[in-house]
Amino acid sequence: MPQKRIFFYLLTLLICGFNSVLGQSDSVSENQIKKLTQQAWDYYKESNFEKSLITSRVALNHAVAAKNNALIAKSYKIIAGNFNELSEFDKALFFYQKALYYANKTENDSIKYSLYNNLGNIYCFEKKQFDRGINCYKKSIAYSFKLNNLSQIYFTNVNMAWAYFDVGRFEEGYPYLKFVGNNVEKYGDKSTEIVYNMLNGMYSNYCGQNTKADDYYLKAIEAGRNSDEESDLSYAHLEYSKFLTKVERYKEAYENLVLFNKITEKLYSQEKIKKASAAGFNLELDEYKRQIDKIENEKTSQSQSLKKSRIIVILFVLISFILLFLIITLIQNIRFKKKHNLELLEAKEIAEEASLLKTQFISTISHELRTPLYGVVGITNMLLEEHKELSRSQHLSSLKFSARYLLSLVNDILQINKIEENKVVLENLTFNISDEITVIKNSLSFLSKKNNNKISIDIDPNIPEYLIGDKLRLSQILMNLVSNALKFTKDGEVEIVIKLIKVEGKMNFLDFLIKDNGVGIAIIDQGKIFEKFVQVGRKDEDYQGTGLGLSIVKRLLGLFGSVITLDSDLGKGTSFTFVIPFEHDLAKTKNIINEIEVDLTSSEIYNILVVEDNLINQLVTKKIIEKNNYNCKVVDDGFAALRILETEVFDMILMDINMPLMNGFETTKRIRLMGIETPVVALTAFDKDEITDEAISSGINDIIIKPFEPVKLFKIINYLINEKNAV
Numbered sequence: 001m002p003q004k005r006i007f008f009y010l011l012t013l014l015i016c017g018f019n020s021v022l023g024q025s026d027s028v029s030e031n032q033i034k035k036l037t038q039q040a041w042d043y044y045k046e047s048n049f050e051k052s053l054i055t056s057r058v059a060l061n062h063a064v065a066a067k068n069n070a071l072i073a074k075s076y077k078i079i080a081g082n083f084n085e086l087s088e089f090d091k092a093l094f095f096y097q098k099a100l101y102y103a104n105k106t107e108n109d110s111i112k113y114s115l116y117n118n119l120g121n122i123y124c125f126e127k128k129q130f131d132r133g134i135n136c137y138k139k140s141i142a143y144s145f146k147l148n149n150l151s152q153i154y155f156t157n158v159n160m161a162w163a164y165f166d167v168g169r170f171e172e173g174y175p176y177l178k179f180v181g182n183n184v185e186k187y188g189d190k191s192t193e194i195v196y197n198m199l200n201g202m203y204s205n206y207c208g209q210n211t212k213a214d215d216y217y218l219k220a221i222e223a224g225r226n227s228d229e230e231s232d233l234s235y236a237h238l239e240y241s242k243f244l245t246k247v248e249r250y251k252e253a254y255e256n257l258v259l260f261n262k263i264t265e266k267l268y269s270q271e272k273i274k275k276a277s278a279a280g281f282n283l284e285l286d287e288y289k290r291q292i293d294k295i296e297n298e299k300t301s302q303s304q305s306l307k308k309s310r311i312i313v314i315l316f317v318l319i320s321f322i323l324l325f326l327i328i329t330l331i332q333n334i335r336f337k338k339k340h341n342l343e344l345l346e347a348k349e350i351a352e353e354a355s356l357l358k359t360q361f362i363s364t365i366s367h368e369l370r371t372p373l374y375g376v377v378g379i380t381n382m383l384l385e386e387h388k389e390l391s392r393s394q395h396l397s398s399l400k401f402s403a404r405y406l407l408s409l410v411n412d413i414l415q416i417n418k419i420e421e422n423k424v425v426l427e428n429l430t431f432n433i434s435d436e437i438t439v440i441k442n443s444l445s446f447l448s449k450k451n452n453n454k455i456s457i458d459i460d461p462n463i464p465e466y467l468i469g470d471k472l473r474l475s476q477i478l479m480n481l482v483s484n485a486l487k488f489t490k491d492g493e494v495e496i497v498i499k500l501i502k503v504e505g506k507m508n509f510l511d512f513l514i515k516d517n518g519v520g521i522a523i524i525d526q527g528k529i530f531e532k533f534v535q536v537g538r539k540d541e542d543y544q545g546t547g548l549g550l551s552i553v554k555r556l557l558g559l560f561g562s563v564i565t566l567d568s569d570l571g572k573g574t575s576f577t578f579v580i581p582f583e584h585d586l587a588k589t590k591n592i593i594n595e596i597e598v599d600l601t602s603s604e605i606y607n608i609l610v611v612e613d614n615l616i617n618q619l620v621t622k623k624i625i626e627k628n629n630y631n632c633k634v635v636d637d638g639f640a641a642l643r644i645l646e647t648e649v650f651d652m653i654l655m656d657i658n659m660p661l662m663n664g665f666e667t668t669k670r671i672r673l674m675g676i677e678t679p680v681v682a683l684t685a686f687d688k689d690e691i692t693d694e695a696i697s698s699g700i701n702d703i704i705i706k707p708f709e710p711v712k713l714f715k716i717i718n719y720l721i722n723e724k725n726a727v
């Protein structure tokens, strides 16, 4: 049953003359498209749906080409209206939705409210989707309000009231009817006059006001008869018939139903004709729909490819920017690195220079100190030798000790440097632990007396008599620890306890404990004191010290593979402990002792030339050599050496290196150039490692560092002379 509600087909287009423009051209002006839509609309009103659809299709094509969304929406709206008239509601809905899609892209609100109204009609009355339909009506009213178009609101209210009544929700629909009542005079037309009265009849019927209802229905039918709104009249007859049936006026009810059927049939047959006329066109309609879809799709794919190419362009630009940014960053990085590398190189050079300077400084200082110390130690020895009565002199032995201690301090500084550069190798000497401790105790007796301390020694009797190891470094460790204990203790006791804790093969593990009951070390300082040059709570008048002692101890113990442990309580005292393994091997010990004896018991009398510029050293060396019954001649410089060698023959030449006019290397070179093969031993205060290369290249046979143990000198002399004679 076809139902016709109030549809809006108001076109806001201004029609400026009209020409039949059915032909399609590529570029058509906006005005021409407007004319086409107007023509399509006119055909529609004449119920010439075929022509209306053809014209609107042409209009649509041009509107799409012109990208005019408002005209696209209007073309679709006319197409939808045509389908609606042909009762093709699904198609109508489809094209209304399309129209709405394009209308929403525009600011044109008038087309929006009419589209929503028409959609509301289809949803409520044809598709029976009431809520959706009401929603569309409400949107239509909102747009109408926006445009202050009360007439449109009026029409939509008619539709809403009818829709509510149609589903029996009279109370909800009544306010809309009331609004229609208030405005019917102003905005009403023939159609709404019929519908308004019919709806009032329905509402009165719902309220049980039969007379009133009867009255309204009759008014509606009369208004219908006076108009050509046959569709509305048919609904009035139908509703009236329902009412009459309810009030049991069956005869009249029947009559109204007959009238309803009559009009409906008429309308239906008219529609059939319309449909029939459009039937041949239906196929084309479908084709038409497809073509519209195609146009749309083309447009979509065009816009998609446009989008794609836009995306590609954007991506390209972005990637270019990123690449540019990366290149700039790379260049900056390279520059920064170059600069940084230069800085690093500079820093490295400075550091290397500083390290070289430090090494040179240490070697120069130690050389400068060693030379006079050689004199002090040598002369002390000479005094003791020549004046046997002084051998028991405490002063002389203290002098000897101090000189030796000073010498070892110089050596220590050199040593720390060497240990840090991994240049120190432990030596193997044979020693008696008890003797070493006694020497240390005696050496420090002046210090123990100064602070009124007692030194007690406890040596495990199980420790073998002779051990093999680096006794000099052990003495250094003990000397440092015991002298510290004596320095930081007053009127107390310093214990030296040595225990054999285990024996593994030939290795004897000795546990050393140096304990005092002096001032102690605060816990907070206990970690620091092993650092170089660190002294804690020092008062100037208290004692002399450099802050090097414990740092040397720690490093030396590291060479022995040992670690030092500290246990101290402030005010109570301090204990240092460590374990060192020493080898015990009788055969080896015997060899070491024999070697020394062999060297010392040589019966030969050799002629030795000493080349030395320092007068004290000349004296000391001469004494040492003559004491061993060798002949000794001394010259002051290299040139004098060359002169004497022209006339005299020597078994051995002892050559100082650091001499004015011509140094020891140069002198030796010239001696070799004279064809003299006599062994040359460098006697120098330089560190051995520093001069070895140059010494060898200039023809020097061996190096002895001053001050030296006489035994070592004679051992070398004997060895070199024997070696030469053997050739």
Ligand code: ADP
Binding pocket: 480, 484, 485, 486, 488, 516, 518, 519, 520, 521, 529, 534, 535, 536, 537, 538, 544, 545, 546, 547, 548, 549, 550, 551, 574
């Ligand atoms: P120095 O004794 O030349 O100052 P050390 O490296 O031997 O340097 O010692 C560092 C510091 O450790 C000392 O200045 C002292 O404060 C502390 N110290 C070392 N041994 C003892 C000890 N037996 N009792 C108390 N304090 C000590």
